[in-house]
Amino acid sequence: MDLTYSTEQRRFRQEVRSWMEAHVPAEPLSSFDATREGFEAHRAWERTLSEGRWGMVTWPESYGGRGLDLIQWLIFEEEYYRSGAPLRVNQNGIFLLGPTLMEYGTPEQKARFLTAMASGDEVWAQAWSEPQAGSDLAAVKSTAVADGEEYVLKGHKIWSSRAVFADWAFGLFRTDPSSQRHKGLSLIFFPLNAPGVRVQAIPQIDGEKGFAEIFLDDVRVPAFHRLGGEGEGWSICMATAGFERGLMLRSPARFQVAARKLVELYKAHEHEVEASVRDVVMQSWMDAEAYALSIYSTASRLTAGGQIGAEASTNKIFWSEMDIALHKAALSILGARAELLRSAPAAGDIGKWLDGYFFSLAGPIYAGSNEIQRNIIAERMLGLPRS
Amino acid sequence: MDFRFTEEQMMTASVVRDLLSDLCQPADLRRLMESGEARDPNRWCKIGEIGLAAALVGEEHGGLGLRSIDFVLAAEACGYAGLPEPLVENTGVALPLLAALSHAEGVAPFFEMALTGEITVALAHSANAFVADVDSAGALIVEIEGALYLAAPNTLRLTRQPSIDPFRRLFMIDGGVDTAMKLTGRNEAAPLLAAAFERGALFTAAQLVGIAQRCVDLAVAYAKERQQFGKPIGSYQAVKHQLATAQVKIEFAKPVLYAAAAVVEQPGMYSRSRVSQAKLAAAEAADLAARTAIQVHGAMGYSWEVDVHFFLKRAIALTNWWGTPAYHRGRVAERMLSGELGPDNTFASEATYA
Ligand SMILES: Cc1cc2nc3c(=O)[nH]c(=O)nc-3n(C[C@H](O)[C@H](O)[C@H](O)COP(=O)(O)OP(=O)(O)OC[C@H]3O[C@@H](n4cnc5c(N)ncnc54)[C@H](O)[C@@H]3O)c2cc1C
Numbered sequence: 001m002d003l004t005y006s007t008e009q010r011r012f013r014q015e016v017r018s019w020m021e022a023h024v025p026a027e028p029l030s031s032f033d034a035t036r037e038g039f040e041a042h043r044a045w046e047r048t049l050s051e052g053r054w055g056m057v058t059w060p061e062s063y064g065g066r067g068l069d070l071i072q073w074l075i076f077e078e079e080y081y082r083s084g085a086p087l088r089v090n091q092n093g094i095f096l097l098g099p100t101l102m103e104y105g106t107p108e109q110k111a112r113f114l115t116a117m118a119s120g121d122e123v124w125a126q127a128w129s130e131p132q133a134g135s136d137l138a139a140v141k142s143t144a145v146a147d148g149e150e151y152v153l154k155g156h157k158i159w160s161s162r163a164v165f166a167d168w169a170f171g172l173f174r175t176d177p178s179s180q181r182h183k184g185l186s187l188i189f190f191p192l193n194a195p196g197v198r199v200q201a202i203p204q205i206d207g208e209k210g211f212a213e214i215f216l217d218d219v220r221v222p223a224f225h226r227l228g229g230e231g232e233g234w235s236i237c238m239a240t241a242g243f244e245r246g247l248m249l250r251s252p253a254r255f256q257v258a259a260r261k262l263v264e265l266y267k268a269h270e271h272e273v274e275a276s277v278r279d280v281v282m283q284s285w286m287d288a289e290a291y292a293l294s295i296y297s298t299a300s301r302l303t304a305g306g307q308i309g310a311e312a313s314t315n316k317i318f319w320s321e322m323d324i325a326l327h328k329a330a331l332s333i334l335g336a337r338a339e340l341l342r343s344a345p346a347a348g349d350i351g352k353w354l355d356g357y358f359f360s361l362a363g364p365i366y367a368g369s370n371e372i373q374r375n376i377i378a379e380r381m382l383g384l385p386r387s
Numbered sequence: 388m389d390f391r392f393t394e395e396q397m398m399t400a401s402v403v404r405d406l407l408s409d410l411c412q413p414a415d416l417r418r419l420m421e422s423g424e425a426r427d428p429n430r431w432c433k434i435g436e437i438g439l440a441a442a443l444v445g446e447e448h449g450g451l452g453l454r455s456i457d458f459v460l461a462a463e464a465c466g467y468a469g470l471p472e473p474l475v476e477n478t479g480v481a482l483p484l485l486a487a488l489s490h491a492e493g494v495a496p497f498f499e500m501a502l503t504g505e506i507t508v509a510l511a512h513s514a515n516a517f518v519a520d521v522d523s524a525g526a527l528i529v530e531i532e533g534a535l536y537l538a539a540p541n542t543l544r545l546t547r548q549p550s551i552d553p554f555r556r557l558f559m560i561d562g563g564v565d566t567a568m569k570l571t572g573r574n575e576a577a578p579l580l581a582a583a584f585e586r587g588a589l590f591t592a593a594q595l596v597g598i599a600q601r602c603v604d605l606a607v608a609y610a611k612e613r614q615q616f617g618k619p620i621g622s623y624q625a626v627k628h629q630l631a632t633a634q635v636k637i638e639f640a641k642p643v644l645y646a647a648a649a650v651v652e653q654p655g656m657y658s659r660s661r662v663s664q665a666k667l668a669a670a671e672a673a674d675l676a677a678r679t680a681i682q683v684h685g686a687m688g689y690s691w692e693v694d695v696h697f698f699l700k701r702a703i704a705l706t707n708w709w710g711t712p713a714y715h716r717g718r719v720a721e722r723m724l725s726g727e728l729g730p731d732n733t734f735a736s737e738a739t740y741a
Binding site (some may be wrong): 205253 | 515
């Protein structure tokens with residue numbers, strides 16, 4: 001065990017830091033969920049990143065990356081969040097579909113999709129859930145019927161994040177209409193502006209159009225848009241879900257920056273709040289540290305050729321619960337101002353804690369609910385009997 | 388010793404509950420929200436007809452002479468319904484205060500209109516950072532440096548402070564109080580303000596208990612309907628246990644709330660502590676129940692379309708209204724560390740040791 005950064009890693013950190021300092025927009029961008037302008041501003045930021053070849057540092061150079069390992073990726077993320085850079089509008093592309101494409105895509109598919117993904121030219125949405133297939137994802141009913149060299153897509157997807165403004169979606173479809181449950185499913189890409197696609201925004205708890213329903217009515221896509229073999233959709237999705245729950249989507253830096261801000265908020269109000277708030281703040285900070293340490297250990301193992309396992313589920317529970325506790329702590333420091341909108345004249349330094357708190361409440365739901373993750377841990381990690 | 392509500396107390400509550408279940412459904416809330424108005428005139432009129440405005444005003448002042456324990460279940464019902472109109476604050480907090488000041492010069496015309504429900508009365512109390520519902524009130528009682536004044540809201544310069552709860556109408560007063568009528572000086576005002584605070588905290592706790600129960604009820608109904616893996620999600624222990632845990636919180640907030648309602652009129656550390664304990668327990672129950680309800684609804688719970696978020700937002704707002712949890716913990720600590728403890732002191736008060 002060696003818990004020190006190499007000279008090369010330190011140099012790399014410095015490089016990221018300098019670049020971020022020179023390029024991160026001075027003013028925060030407006031939300032990518034609320035308006036087309038906000039979305040496009042985020043896309044422009046993705047282009048800037050990609051011009052600096054920072055779009056996805058772990059990807060091979062041929063796809064716009066730098067071919068770096070996971071430890072370097074963590075360092076990149078640390079500097080990214082530290083700099084206050086915008087959220088990644090293409091996170092479902094670069095963090096979820098990207099790594100999956102890398103593993104299961106043909107060279108032609110990688111060439112076609114990865115570069116445009118890394119550059120932000122094509123922003124992706126995930127179209128798995130359906131009204132009757134949430135936790136029970138294997139209940140998807142949407143179909144993809146082969147017709148010559150094409151598939152004809154039909155069905156109804158829901159809760160697709162950022163689909164309102166995104167360009168493409170990767171969906172889970174039944175290619176074998178007589179199949180049941182996990183069999184006969186395939187992962188297929190479709191443009192969100194293709195004829196027959198209708199996207200309907202679903203306002204979220206805060207009123208913003210953060211996710212959408214997608215209605216597919218005889219949407220034709222070439223067979224080239226299928227990732228992996230026909231009928232392999234389920235196992236490919238589970239690989240993607242591993243990225244979603246674990247390492248990629250929620251890198252520790254995000255929480256460490258939030259924890260640092262919480263500590264700053266606490267210090268600014270230390271004399272107005274109860275002594276016990278210190279313990280709550282400290283717990284959040286310690287949890288963020290523990291999460292980082294855990295991810296470093298997983299990343300080290302994966303870099304050495306290991307496989308991601310049940311820690312995808314333990315991670316997901318840990319970060320989602322930590323995120324709620326962290327934001328609750330902030331709201332308790334804000335006291336009477338916690339309920340105010342940021343636009344309120346008396347809002348003062350309330351920042352985005354309330355928005356963050358709401359979003360934290362979704363954490364135990366998306367990426368596989370925490371109840372389902374606990375079942376997975378109990379059954380697959382601990383070997384308890386299935387209910 | 389009889390820790391039960393009387394027939395009449397339960398009747399009052401069920402009148403309010405029934406009315407609100409007719410007129411204050413989520414669809415009604417959404418309609419009001421879209422209109423941007425402070426009140427639903429029809430609902431407010433029907434609420435007025437129940438004649439509860441002056442419920443807690445003494446008979447000698449023309450009120451019904453009820454006590455807090457008679458109104459606590461009604462306040463709970465208002466929380467359960469997510470009622471936007473200020474029935475609880477007006478009846479529970481402001482009017483008893485105005486009644487105590489009704490002898491002051493110039494108060495009579497306002498007080499009379501308030502008694503009949505023609506106007507509501509808002510209260511700017513230093514315990515709250517903002518004033519609620521002053522824009523729709525006919526009079527404002529305002530605390531200035533410990534003394535009490537009466538102002539006509541239309542003479543004030545008000546700045547709206549938008550809350551995450553679309554039905555909360557919070558304001559800061561930026562001017563115009565210089566023309567307010569003085570009602571009483573600091574000495575006389577102090578006990579009145581203290582009593583108003585106790586009622587404010589108590590009835591806020593009551594609303595929080597109602598909110599908590601509403602969240603559990605919404606989630607239970609959904610868990611019976613929603614099927615995943617071929618079964619209602621409510622059949623899974625992971626779902627059942629979370630809802631059961633939230634219900635346990637509610638069950639152990641209620642008796643504290645009711646005991647507090649029974650003693651809130653007695654000034655003193657023992658009663659203060661009970662009120663604070665009620666507020667803490669109720670806020671905790673509402674927080675857990677709201678988060679559980681969202682979780683049980685899955686992504687639905689994170690959507691605007693499902694009603695749980697109204698209750699989540701009200702819970703966030705009321706948690707800090709009439710005293711933050713920190714403040715209330717301080718008051719419980721005072722009683723725990725300096726009052727009499729032990730099983731024989733459950734119902735103790737200053738009177739016990741006088
Ligand atoms: C903010 C947000 C963004 C999302 N983005 C996307 C997206 O981009 N693309 C996409 O495809 N989907 C997305 N989703 C949907 C997400 O994947 C689903 O919400 C999730 O899979 C749960 O499904 P559900 O909402 O239908 O809840 P349900 O499956 O109906 O679950 C409701 C409740 O029942 C519990 N439950 C269900 N089955 C069991 C069981 N067997 N044992 C114990 N408890 C159980 C759940 O844990 C949950 O608490 C998003 C969701 C949210 C909240």
